[in-house]
Amino acid sequence: MTQETVHAVTPLVRVQDLSVRFAGTPPVHAVNNVSFDLAPGEVLGILGESGSGKSVTLKTLLRLLPERKTKITGRVEVDGNDVLSLQGRALADHRGGVASMIFQDPALALDPVYTVGQQIAETVMRHEAISKSDAMTRALEMLELVRIPSAKRRLENYPHEMSGGMRQRAMIALALACRPKLLLADEPTTALDATVQIQILLLLRELQQEMGMGVIFVTHDIGVAVEVSDRLAVMYAGSFVETGSVRDVIRDARHPYSKGLLAANLVGAVPGTRLDAVPGAPPPLNALPEGCSFAPRCAHAEAACHASPLPVWTGADGRWARCVQASRTETLAKAEGQR
Numbered sequence: 001m002t003q004e005t006v007h008a009v010t011p012l013v014r015v016q017d018l019s020v021r022f023a024g025t026p027p028v029h030a031v032n033n034v035s036f037d038l039a040p041g042e043v044l045g046i047l048g049e050s051g052s053g054k055s056v057t058l059k060t061l062l063r064l065l066p067e068r069k070t071k072i073t074g075r076v077e078v079d080g081n082d083v084l085s086l087q088g089r090a091l092a093d094h095r096g097g098v099a100s101m102i103f104q105d106p107a108l109a110l111d112p113v114y115t116v117g118q119q120i121a122e123t124v125m126r127h128e129a130i131s132k133s134d135a136m137t138r139a140l141e142m143l144e145l146v147r148i149p150s151a152k153r154r155l156e157n158y159p160h161e162m163s164g165g166m167r168q169r170a171m172i173a174l175a176l177a178c179r180p181k182l183l184l185a186d187e188p189t190t191a192l193d194a195t196v197q198i199q200i201l202l203l204l205r206e207l208q209q210e211m212g213m214g215v216i217f218v219t220h221d222i223g224v225a226v227e228v229s230d231r232l233a234v235m236y237a238g239s240f241v242e243t244g245s246v247r248d249v250i251r252d253a254r255h256p257y258s259k260g261l262l263a264a265n266l267v268g269a270v271p272g273t274r275l276d277a278v279p280g281a282p283p284p285l286n287a288l289p290e291g292c293s294f295a296p297r298c299a300h301a302e303a304a305c306h307a308s309p310l311p312v313w314t315g316a317d318g319r320w321a322r323c324v325q326a327s328r329t330e331t332l333a334k335a336e337g338q339r
C-alpha cells in the first residue's frame, strides 16, 4: 500500500515519490519520497518544524526552485498536467493561472514600484484575453473580495502605503485574481499579530469555500493547521511521517513525532502554538540517518527503526504513518482481538 490518499474523485494534485536535492558536498536531501493527493476543494495542512522541507515541497508544485542546482525526481501532476515537464507558455499558464502562491512576506509577491491595482491588472492580462479597463475592474473586484476598505482608492496605493494586514490581503487578491484551482499558502499569517492573523485565516477559508479551490497550507503552527485544514500531513526532515483527517491525527496520532508535538502543544490549539516541545533537534538534511530520521530523537527507537524500508501503518480514509512501533502496535492489537 502506498501513502496515497483514497479519493473518490480525480485528484487536483497528485504527487508521487517526490524527492528534491540541492547541490552541495554532500547534497541537501530537502524532500524525500513524498507522495500525496489533494482533491478539488480540499485543504491539506503540512505541519512541520523549520527546515523540514515544507516550502521546498510547495515551490516544486510551481517550479519555483533554481533549476541548475536542484535535482527533482518523482512525479507532480496538477489539474492533469505533468508539472515537472512543463515549458514555455504552458509553464506560464500554470503559474498564476492554474496554481498560485501566497507567502509570509508579501514583498515576495508584490512589486514595490507598481501600484497594487496595476499589478493585479497586469497579472490578469497575462493570463486572459481582457482589456486594460476590464482588468482594472477585476482588480477592484478582487480588492473588494478580500475586504480592503476604500478599495477604489487603494487600487492606486503602492504596497508600502498599506499596513501589514492590508498588504497580506492585497497579495491574496493578486494570487486569486485569475481564479486558480490551487492555492499554495506558505505560512501566510506567521508574521501578523494574533487578531489580524485570525481575520486573514477566516478570509482564506471563506474564499477557499466560495471559489472551491484546493489549498495546500504549510505552517509550523499547530493551531493554524487545525483551523484551516481538512487533512494534515506531518513533515519531518524532508519526509511525510503521518497523514490523515485533522480530526483523526489530532485525536489519535500514530507516529511518535506527531504524538510528541500534539501532546506538548495542542492544548487549546490556538494560532500561535509552536512546535518546540519535542526534545532534541532534527538531523542535518545532508547527513540523514538510514531508516527513520526521527529515530535518534525517539524514546521508542529500536534496531528495526535504523533500517529501510520502514513499515507503514495504514488506517481508514487514507490514514497512514511510517513507523515501526505504529505498525507493530496494530499487529499486536489485531492478535489480541483474535484471541
Ligand SMILES: Nc1ncnc2c1ncn2[C@@H]1O[C@H](COP(=O)(O)OP(=O)(O)OP(=O)(O)O)[C@@H](O)[C@H]1O
Binding pocket: 022, 028, 030, 048, 049, 050, 051, 052, 053, 054, 055, 056, 057, 066, 220, 285
Ligand atoms: N534554494 C535552495 N538551495 C539550497 N538549499 C535550500 C534551498 N531552499 C531550501 N533549501 C534547504 O532545504 C531545506 C528545507 O527548507 P524549507 O524552506 O523547505 O523548510 P521549511 O520547512 O519550509 O522551513 P521554514 O518553516 O523555516 O520555512 C533547508 O535545509 C534549506 O536550507
